[in-house]
Structure formats: structure tokens, C-alpha cells
Amino acid sequence: LRGLGRGLGVHRAALFGVLRDAVVAAGIPVRTGKAVTGFEAGRLLLGARREGPFDLVVDALGAASPLRVNLPGARPPRTLPFGAVWGTVPWIDAGFDGAALMQRYEQASVMIGVMPIGRQVVGGVALAAFFWSLKWEDHEALVAKGYEAWRDRVASLWPDTAPHLRALGGFESLTLARYQHQTARLPVGERLAAIGDAAHSTSPQLGQGANMALLDAWALTVALRRNADVTTGLADYAAFRRWHVRLYQAMSFSLTPFYQSDSRWLPVLRDVLVPIATTVPPLPQMLAALVAGRLLDPLPALGLKGVELQAGVQTRASSRHI
Ligand SMILES: Cc1cc2nc3c(=O)[nH]c(=O)nc-3n(C[C@H](O)[C@H](O)[C@H](O)COP(=O)(O)OP(=O)(O)OC[C@H]3O[C@@H](n4cnc5c(N)ncnc54)[C@H](O)[C@@H]3O)c2cc1C
Structure with a gap:
């Protein structure tokens, strides 16, 4: 990313593994199989049970957090009208670029995407999100009409995806994602801090959800x-x-309809503007800063620097938008 160092794509399962290993190494006990149902004056509610009081509860329960009601x-x-099924x-390799998210559109009402997502474990199989x-x-x-009808439609729009559709094999391999947009006015309350999607959620068009969640966690650490x-x-x-957070939430909310909506004119504008934005300086650099989460760069205030890759890590300089 010109002037910004390297962009690094990380599979969420790999990220989860790294974070979990750090939690285990720090000796922090993990309790599973318990749903948090509420929060009251520093106490966590787990159904009929109460735990605490705690000095601070960090809400990282995601977009549907039941603790959000406690924020001022x-x-x-x-709930945004468009979501996605993904698997x-x-x-x-054939027809795809291992360093680029590739998408096919019909206006903004049809969108097919193939995104390289690396490997879940070192030495594992290379994967793509579809x-x-x-x-x-x-x-x-869609499901009622049957997988074959959908598969044939997708393959007719983008023939190179035929092997992906074969690998998926049926709707049971595809998860329905609904997108919700909300931004907490203040992500903190009495003995409560919300981070990640619990504090702000949006459609994933800018691909910033995990970055934002990590930045929140680090900012909370630095502040405490x-x-x-x-x-x-x-x-x-x-x-x-x-x-x-506010800038990215606003940009995500206003840019999403260019990529997911029934509008006839926004996709036309998109198709005119994207080639300009990716070729006419300084727009490519601004675009890179946008998708790297570096507009209003949050790193310096948090004592962070851009990613420096270790020798031996495979990189590709190109990226392509279709
Ligand atoms: C289809 C899709 C594609 C996306 N693509 C990208 C992308 O390319 N790049 C990107 O950066 N972001 C992407 N995102 C967004 C990203 O996944 C989120 O922003 C990110 O996962 C937020 O992390 P989080 O830890 O705040 O919440 P989550 O990842 O949602 O984690 C919340 C955790 O809390 C648990 N939990 C929830 N409620 C309770 C409860 N009551 N009690 C106990 N546990 C509970 C959940 O099981 C979950 O483990 C995408 C999202 C979707 C849906």
C-alpha cells in the first residue's frame, strides 16, 4: 500500500487462534457454554445467575450484544436490507488472483465475490471465501427454488466460479449473514466498555470490522x-x-448502497468513479488508506506502526477490482 507499508490479509479463524493462544498463555480462565444475558451495576447476568461485581466489564459480544442497552x-x-450468503x-487458481478480492456485479442488486483468505493453520489448504x-x-x-437453480444462475454470470459452486455442493455450506448498522454514541458506561461490533457494527463492504475491533481493544488497553x-x-x-470509528461508520453507511442496493444510478456512478479512483493520483493512495483503516490514522496516537513483514513471508504487490 503506497506510503502505508504492507496490507496483510488474515483469516478470522487464524486471528481467533492467535488471540486464544495469547489468552491461554496469560493464564486467563475461559468459560464456555454460558450465555451472557445482561449487566447490572458491574454484575454480569447469566440467566438467573449473577456474577461480580467487577471493576470493569468489557463487552465484546458482537453486533447482537445484550449489554448494548446499558450504554448511554x-x-x-x-438491519440493512441486503446481506449475503457465504461459504x-x-x-x-484458474481465473482468479490470489492477491485480490474479485467481484462480479449486475448493477448493485447482484454481487458475487471470491476472496482469497489464506490458510487457517500453517501448512493448511489455501482457501477462498465465496x-x-x-x-x-x-x-x-432462494432456498425453496433449489441449489441447482441458483448454481446455474451464478455459473452463467461468472463461469469461472463453476468449481467453487461444485465445492459448495448445496445451501447447507452457505451461511446467511444479515448486516446491522449501529454506532454507540458513547462506547462506555458505568463499569462497562464496549469494543468491536458491540460498539459499532456495519456492512462488511470496507472490510474493517476486525481491524476496528482490534484497535478498540488496544485503545482500551492503552487508556487503562x-x-x-x-x-x-x-x-x-x-x-x-x-x-x-465515526468516520468509518459514516463511510460504510454511505458507500454500501453503491455495492448493495436496488439503485440504478449509484452503480453507474460507481463504475465511472472506481477506475478513476484506482488510477488518478493521489486517489489510489487515498483509497489504499481507506481500505487499510488508515484515514484519520489511529496508529500514532496508540503507539502503533504499520505492518512490517518478516523475511520469507509471501507477498504480492498487485490488487485488482473487477
Ligand atoms: C459475512 C461477513 C463478512 C465479513 N467480512 C469482513 C472482512 O472481510 N473483514 C473484516 O475486518 N470484517 C469482516 N466482517 C465483520 C467482522 O466479522 C466483525 O466486525 C468482527 O467479527 C467483530 O468482532 P467482535 O469480536 O466484535 O464480534 P464477533 O466476532 O461477533 O464475536 C462476538 C462473540 O461473542 C459471542 N457471543 C455473542 N453473544 C453472546 C452472549 N450473549 N453470551 C456469550 N457469548 C456471546 C459470539 O458467539 C462470538 O463468539 C464480516 C462480517 C460478516 C457477517
């Missing part, structure tokens, strides 16, 4: 280290993340 001025999330398939954009309300009707008092630390955490 919390509003219910807005994971082995990577196929997705098909749809109105989540139409999902039932700098302040002996939890309340002041939480105020610092909110201040660290305020404008970066």
Missing part, C-alpha cells in the same frame, strides 16, 4: 494503562476511538 443513549441497530471453499449478495428477506425463496482510575481510563478510550 443506546438505540436499537438498523468457504478450497482456493482455485459470497452472493441478497436481500435477506429473499433467502427463504495510562490512568489509575477506571472512569478516566474509559473516557480516554472513548476519546481515542471517537472520530476514527
Whole structure:
């Protein structure tokens, strides 16, 4: 990424593995099989049980967090009309670029995507995420018409995906994702800090959800280290993340209809503007900064630097938008 160092794509399962290993190495006990149902004055509610009080509860329960109602001025999330079905398939070289997300569109109402997502474990099989954009309300009707009808339609729109469709084999390999858009006015409350999708969720068009969640976690760490008092630390955490999160939430909300909507004109504008944005300086660099999460660069204030790759890590310089 010109002027920004390297971009690094990480499979979410691999990221989860790294974080889990760090938790285990730090000796932090993990308890599974318990649903958090609420929060009350520093106490966690697990159904009929209460635990705590704790000095601080960090809410990382994602977009449907039941703890969000405890944030000041919390509003219910807005469910976006378009979502996607997506699945994971082995990577196929023929017709695809291992360093690029490739997509096919019909206006903004049809979108097929194939994204290289690396390997879940070192030495594992190279994988791709395959997705098909749809109105989540139409999902039932799509499934009712049968996998073969959908498979043939996708293959007619993008013949190179025939092996992916064979590998998927049926709708049971595809997960329906609904997207919700919400931004907490303040991601902190009394003894409570929300990070990641619990604090702000949106459609994944800009691919920033995991970056944002990691930045939140690091900002909270820095803020608590700098302040002996939890309340002041939480105020610092909110201040660290305020404008970066708001900018990206606003951009995601306004750009999503260019890629997922019934609009006739937004996709026309997109097809005119994207070739310009990817070729006319300084727009490519701004675009790179946008998709690297580096507009209003949050790294310096948090004492972070861009990714430096170790020798031997495979890189490709190109990226392509179709
Ligand atoms: C189809 C799709 C594609 C995406 N693509 C990208 C992408 O390319 N790049 C990117 O950066 N982001 C992407 N995102 C967004 C990204 O997945 C999220 O932003 C990210 O996972 C947020 O992390 P999180 O830890 O805040 O929440 P989550 O990953 O949602 O984790 C929340 C965890 O809390 C658990 N949990 C929830 N409720 C409870 C409860 N009541 N009690 C106990 N546990 C609970 C859940 O089981 C889960 O393990 C995508 C999202 C979707 C749906």
C-alpha cells in the first residue's frame, strides 16, 4: 500500500487462534457454554445467575450484544436490507488472483465475490471465501427454488466460479449473514466498555470490522494503562476511538448502497468513479488508506506502526477490482 507499508490479509479463524493462544498463555480462565444475558451495576447476568461485581466489564459480544442497552443513549441497530450468503471453499487458481478480492456485479442488486483468505493453520489448504449478495428477506425463496437453480444462475454470470459452486455442493455450506448498522454514541458506561461490533457494527463492504475491533481493544488497553482510575481510563478510550470509528461508520453507511442496493444510478456512478479512483493520483493512495483503516490514522496516537513483514513471508504487490 503506497506510503502505508504492507496490507496483510488474515483469516478470522487464524486471528481467533492467535488471540486464544495469547489468552491461554496469560493464564486467563475461559468459560464456555454460558450465555451472557445482561449487566447490572458491574454484575454480569447469566440467566438467573449473577456474577461480580467487577471493576470493569468489557463487552465484546458482537453486533447482537445484550449489554448494548446499558450504554448511554443506546438505540436499537438498523438491519440493512441486503446481506449475503457465504461459504468457504478450497482456493482455485484458474481465473482468479490470489492477491485480490474479485467481484462480479449486475448493477448493485447482484454481487458475487471470491476472496482469497489464506490458510487457517500453517501448512493448511489455501482457501477462498465465496459470497452472493441478497436481500435477506429473499433467502427463504432462494432456498425453496433449489441449489441447482441458483448454481446455474451464478455459473452463467461468472463461469469461472463453476468449481467453487461444485465445492459448495448445496445451501447447507452457505451461511446467511444479515448486516446491522449501529454506532454507540458513547462506547462506555458505568463499569462497562464496549469494543468491536458491540460498539459499532456495519456492512462488511470496507472490510474493517476486525481491524476496528482490534484497535478498540488496544485503545482500551492503552487508556487503562495510562490512568489509575477506571472512569478516566474509559473516557480516554472513548476519546481515542471517537472520530476514527465515526468516520468509518459514516463511510460504510454511505458507500454500501453503491455495492448493495436496488439503485440504478449509484452503480453507474460507481463504475465511472472506481477506475478513476484506482488510477488518478493521489486517489489510489487515498483509497489504499481507506481500505487499510488508515484515514484519520489511529496508529500514532496508540503507539502503533504499520505492518512490517518478516523475511520469507509471501507477498504480492498487485490488487485488482473487477
Ligand atoms: C459475512 C461477513 C463478512 C465479513 N467480512 C469482513 C472482512 O472481510 N473483514 C473484516 O475486518 N470484517 C469482516 N466482517 C465483520 C467482522 O466479522 C466483525 O466486525 C468482527 O467479527 C467483530 O468482532 P467482535 O469480536 O466484535 O464480534 P464477533 O466476532 O461477533 O464475536 C462476538 C462473540 O461473542 C459471542 N457471543 C455473542 N453473544 C453472546 C452472549 N450473549 N453470551 C456469550 N457469548 C456471546 C459470539 O458467539 C462470538 O463468539 C464480516 C462480517 C460478516 C457477517
